[in-house]
């Protein structure tokens with residue numbers, strides 16, 4: 001459906017932030033030093049909620065990162081941050097200081113007295129900050145390679161206490177964010193059809209076993225495209241049952257209901273005559289939609305909380 005301008009802006013902001021964090025992950029996941037990386041934690045201490053973009057636990061300190069995907073020319077003036085020509089934006093240092101203070105309280109309450117080394121990371125290579133103060137903990141995109149090379153020289157090993165700390169933080173992570181604002185929507189008002197995985201266009205046609213995009217030529221196996229739609233549907237309407245009829249309507253372009261039924265049957269357990277249960281597929285769904293990371297090459301034990309949009 002068409003989003004109202006305010007919601008659209010909110011969505012673009014979320015997406016931009018998310019892309020920045022994923023970009024940052026591409027650096028942290030290459031780390032070879034012994035550490036635990038936790039991403040996207042939503043925590044609460046003394047009834048105050050705070051969010052952490054990235055946290056790296058090493059033997060003698062915790063690194064806290066606030067990742068910003070600002071783009072364009074900005075300037076710094078008397079502790080305030082402006083986008084040129086002169087639009088004040090919230091100084092991420094304030095956010096960082098707040099998170100650091102709350103994290104410190106939380107760590108202490110868990111019995112850990114580790115120093116916190118926190119930084120704001122400006123991840124976008126097209127971001128410039130004029131009059132950047134020398135003494136503030138900013139890391140610019142041009143510095144990231146060098147920064148992580150330095151981090152890689154950390155030779156100390158973490159121990160079971162650190163793993164316990166990571167476990168505790170993960171268990172305290174609040175999966176349902178109170179900040180999540182989703183624009184209201186209902187089934188009848190949403191556009192139906194399969195959208196192209198490559199360009200998001202709805203101009204797809206079915207040719208045999210393939211779904212072909214008329215805009216960009218992208219080809220996807222029909223079963224995969226339908227399952228992608230099932231996942232979309234389930235995400236939008238988690239309480240709705242998955243039935244052949246509804247998925248047939250949701251996908252539009254697949255003419256044959258029989259075909260939809262066959263695809264569903266091969267991916268789901270059937271409950272009752274017309275319904276399927278999602279349970280068996282939860283795990284593979286997650287790997288379809290989240291940027292899962294392969295930590296198998298990492299020598300050290302590592303926990304990662306995966307990002308979700």
Ligand SMILES: [Zn+2]
Pocket residue numbers: 196197198199200201213214215216217218
């Ligand atoms: Zn396309």
